[in-house]
Each structure stands twice: as structure tokens, then as C-alpha cells.
Amino acid sequence: MVFGEAFEKVKEGKSMRLSQYSEDVRIKAQYPNEHSKMIAPYLYVESRFGNVPWKENNIELFSDKWVVID
Numbered sequence: 001m002v003f004g005e006a007f008e009k010v011k012e013g014k015s016m017r018l019s020q021y022s023e024d025v026r027i028k029a030q031y032p033n034e035h036s037k038m039i040a041p042y043l044y045v046e047s048r049f050g051n052v053p054w055k056e057n058n059i060e061l062f063s064d065k066w067v068v069i070d
Helices: 003-011
Strands: 015-018 026-030 042-047 050-053 066-069
Touching: 003 015, 003 026, 003 066
Parallel strands: none
Antiparallel strands: 015 026, 015 066, 026 042, 042 050
């Protein structure tokens, strides 16, 4: 699956990862609410090490090996 297809599913509440990522790695969307310090939605990586903002690179964006996770 290409990035755009996977990203549309993430916006619906699912998560995604590249097929070569570890099984515990998931990219998710965060939508701020009135208690958030952020004012715009953003993507973050969830893994066994915790959550951090996700900054994509060109290799990831152009990959056709994205997997959507429920």
C-alpha cells in the first residue's frame, strides 16, 4: 500500500507502519482537544519505548510497503 492510502486510514483512527518496522511500532494520529498544548493534528510513533512525534523522510513517503493496523 502507498503512503497516501495508509494515511487516509490513520485519519479514520487506524494505525500504520512499514512492513520492515518492528511489530510493536505504529504510527498514529493525535487530534488535540481543549486540554492539549498542541493546536493542530499530528502523527506520532507508538512503540515499546513510548510515544514520540513522527518525522517522515522521503524513503518512507515513497514506499509502497505500508501496512494498516486496526
